[in-house]
Amino acid sequence: MNSRDPLLKAWITRKAYNGIEVLRELSLETLAGRFQVLLGPSGSGKTTLLKIIAGLDRDFDGQILLSQNPVTQPSTRIGLMFQDVRLFPWMTVDQNIRFPQSALGRTVSSRSLIESVGLPAAVLSELPLKLSGGMARRVALARALAGEPQLLLLDEPFSDLDVKAKYSLYQLLLQKVGRQDGPLSAIMVTHDVTEAAFLADEVLVLSGRHPNTITASVPVGLPHPRRVDSQEFAAICGSIMNLALSDLGTTVATSPGGSEDILTSQVH
Amino acid sequence: MTTAAVKATRSFEGLVLRAIIPASVLLLWGLGSSFRLWPTTIIASPVAVAVAGWRLTRSGSLLFNTWESMYRLIGGSLLGIVSGVATAAFVALSPRLGRLFKSSFDFLAPIPVLAWIPFFILFFGIDGARIALIAAGTGLIMYGATLTVVADTKAEYIELARLYRKNHMQVFFEISLPAGAWTMFGALRTALGLSWVLLLASELIASSSGLGWLIWDSRYFGRTDEMMAAMIWVGSLGFLLDRVVAMLQNHVTLWRPSFEGLS
Numbered sequence: 087m088n089s090r091d092p093l094l095k096a097w098i099t100r101k102a103y104n105g106i107e108v109l110r111e112l113s114l115e116t117l118a119g120r121f122q123v124l125l126g127p128s129g130s131g132k133t134t135l136l137k138i139i140a141g142l143d144r145d146f147d148g149q150i151l152l153s154q155n156p157v158t159q160p161s162t163r164i165g166l167m168f169q170d171v172r173l174f175p176w177m178t179v180d181q182n183i184r185f186p187q188s189a190l191g192r193t194v195s196s197r198s199l200i201e202s203v204g205l206p207a208a209v210l211s212e213l214p215l216k217l218s219g220g221m222a223r224r225v226a227l228a229r230a231l232a233g234e235p236q237l238l239l240l241d242e243p244f245s246d247l248d249v250k251a252k253y254s255l256y257q258l259l260l261q262k263v264g265r266q267d268g269p270l271s272a273i274m275v276t277h278d279v280t281e282a283a284f285l286a287d288e289v290l291v292l293s294g295r296h297p298n299t300i301t302a303s304v305p306v307g308l309p310h311p312r313r314v315d316s317q318e319f320a321a322i323c324g325s326i327m328n329l330a331l332s333d334l335g336t337t338v339a340t341s342p343g344g345s346e347d348i349l350t351s352q353v354h
Numbered sequence: 355m356t357t358a359a360v361k362a363t364r365s366f367e368g369l370v371l372r373a374i375i376p377a378s379v380l381l382l383w384g385l386g387s388s389f390r391l392w393p394t395t396i397i398a399s400p401v402a403v404a405v406a407g408w409r410l411t412r413s414g415s416l417l418f419n420t421w422e423s424m425y426r427l428i429g430g431s432l433l434g435i436v437s438g439v440a441t442a443a444f445v446a447l448s449p450r451l452g453r454l455f456k457s458s459f460d461f462l463a464p465i466p467v468l469a470w471i472p473f474f475i476l477f478f479g480i481d482g483a484r485i486a487l488i489a490a491g492t493g494l495i496m497y498g499a500t501l502t503v504v505a506d507t508k509a510e511y512i513e514l515a516r517l518y519r520k521n522h523m524q525v526f527f528e529i530s531l532p533a534g535a536w537t538m539f540g541a542l543r544t545a546l547g548l549s550w551v552l553l554l555a556s557e558l559i560a561s562s563s564g565l566g567w568l569i570w571d572s573r574y575f576g577r578t579d580e581m582m583a584a585m586i587w588v589g590s591l592g593f594l595l596d597r598v599v600a601m602l603q604n605h606v607t608l609w610r611p612s613f614e615g616l617s
Contacts, residue, residue: 142516160517172514175609176532185528189518213609 091154093118093271094237096139098148100297101131108134109146110297114290116237116271121263123282124275124300125330126292132275133169136239139273140166152237162190162233169242171226173214179225180210186232199228204258220251224258231262238263240274244281256285260310279330283322284312291329302329398579403586406579415568416587422563423553424591426481430488431549435542437489438496446504446530447522459497467491467552471559484556491552492545499541503534536610539603543596550592565591 094116101109108131116122124132137143139150141160150157152164173182183196197207203224214222223243230238240259244252263272276282282289283306291302304326308318380400386392387399394402410416441459445452467490474483474490507530515525531538557566565588572581 140517142513160519166517168510168514170510172510174511174529174532176535176607185514186518188520188524215609215611 092116093153094139094273095151095154096135096148097150098135098138098146100148101134101138101143101146103134107297110299112148112299114273114300116273118236118271119263119269120271120287121259121285122271122273123286123289124273124292125277125279125282125289125326126275126298127277127294127330130292130294131298132292133241136166136241136273136275139237140164140239142166160189162186163235164237164239165230165233165235166239167223167226167230167241167243169245171214171222173217173222173225173229175214177214178210179212179214179217182214182225183210183229183232185229190233194232196228199232200225202231203228204254218251219247220255223247223251223255227255227258236269236271238270238272240272242275242277245277252281256281259285279323279326280314283319283326284314289326291326294330301332304329395576395578398582402579403582406577407583407587410568410580410583416584419563419565419568419584420587420591423557423565426484426556426564427488427546427549427553430485430553431492431546433485434489434492434494434545434549435496438493439500441493442497442500442504443526446501447526463494463497467494468555471556480561484553484561487552487556488549491548495541495545495548496538499534499538500531503537504530506537507533536603536607539599539606543599543603546595546599547592550588550595554588 092115094114096112096114098109098112100107112135114122114135124135126132134143138146138148139157141150141157141164144158152161157164173179174185177185179200180196183199184194187194196210200207200210205221205224205228209217209221209225214225217225227243244255247255259272263270274285286306289304289306290300291304292298293301304322306322308316308322312319383397384400387394387397387401398406407416441455445456445459467487470490471483471487474486477483478486504526507525511529511533512525515529520528553564554566554569557564558570561567565584568584569581569588572578572584
């Protein structure tokens with residue numbers, strides 16, 4: 087594979103549930119080391135798209151290629167972090183992280199994984215019941231990274247976290263993803279415009295009308311760490327917001343002084 | 355008050371609450387016997403029952419018959435648990451063969467376990483029939499519970515298992531069984547309760563040993579005190595057995611948020 091070739095190529099000509107078309111004529115390319123964010127309202131097929139890419143949903147017309155190889159079943163080269171953390175409550179953190187081990191055919195070092203997501207090794211013997219929401223997310227991320235994937239799929243991973251926990255996890259994700267030609271790429275689904283602009287190299291906007299497709303792509307060229315109070319950041323949030331709202335025939339005004347009015351904006 | 359002190363107070367309160375009814379029954383029983391409200395040939399006095407219990411213990415009869423019963427109970431229950439869970443696993447994991455087998459099994463399952471006694475005696479002899487009876491009763495309960503926990507396995511967990519390419523067997527042992535551990539242990543407690551009933555019933559019908567036989571034999575010779583001592587011993591053993599399984603249930607399912615009651 088040429089280094090300029092996309093890591094992921096997805097064409098979905100049609101995906102339907104019970105005869106209702108959810109996705110149509112959707113095309114997506116992800117370059118190595120890039121952080122893409124999918125933004126769209128509830129029910130726009132974002133989670134469905136991630137499941138298709140992960141190989142969990144094969145009932146669609148189209149093709150998914152990862153490093154030019156068709157994805158026909160779940161692979162350890164694609165990590166997926168679900169919206170609901172899905173840690174097994176009866177397993178310790180250690181057992182949860184090592185859950186993918188049998189699929190990998192090798193031993194997983196839960197200690198190095200847990201430390202790589204910023205948690206102490208002492209947490210390994212705990213049950214998920216004892217973890218805070220932020221800690222549980224980190225454990226789920228460690229499990230998703232256990233297979234050393236090339237592509238990480240994140241389904242609204244921060245939706246129910248407080249600002250501090252979110253910010254801390256943003257930093258963690260940016261350490262791992264978003265380096266051009268780096269080893270790990272990510273596609274994240276979110277409703278949150280600010281989150282999208284803060285993390286993404288590219289924001290992809292889903293139409294929000296059935297059947298859905300990607301209607302716009304907004305490259306976010308700002309260097310990290312991004313300042314949410316900068317004019318440039320506010321302008322990008324404004325453009326994303328306007329694209330997301332374009333179906334309604336309305337726009338939002340972006341204040342030249344900052345992005346305070348946009349910081350809490352979400353697309354529902 | 356410190357947390358430890360609050361816990362100690364609650365524990366003491368719990369002990370007192372649990373003791374109120376048995377203590378009241380014992381008191382009324384003792385008073386009734388002292389004032390001869392009923393003939394001692396029908397209900398022996400608490401003192402007479404305690405003496406009879408001591409006599410049975412010293413003679414070795416209680417220990418011998420307890421061993422005989424426990425051997426049948428544990429043997430039959432283990433056989434029932436393993437066969438019940440294994441059959442359900444087979445039905446759940448091999449859909450096609452499972453369907454073939456399940457319809458026949460579901461047809462036989464509603465026949466009351468006690469109705470199988472003559473059949474079991476013909477096939478396994480009298481002692482084997484007791485074990486087979488307990489195994490059938492326990493097995494049916496564990497079979498139903500296992501199928502329930504498999505059907506109750508959360509779709510989200512199954513999806514996660516598919517993501518990591520777990521096979522049906524791994525899903526069964528790593529997800530369905532541990533996720534349904536509370537239900538499985540609940541079924542086990544019910545199954546052991548039923549085993550106890552079936553054991554005593556089978557020992558009452560045809561036996562020359564065991565606690566059921568001891569109760570029946572004492573009644574036959576008019577030794578009400580020994581009969582009641584054996585009954586209390588049977589109740590205590592059943593209670594202890596249930597407590598042990600309940601402790602195991604709580605230990606294995608420590609991951610579940612505990613329910614403290616409505617008040």
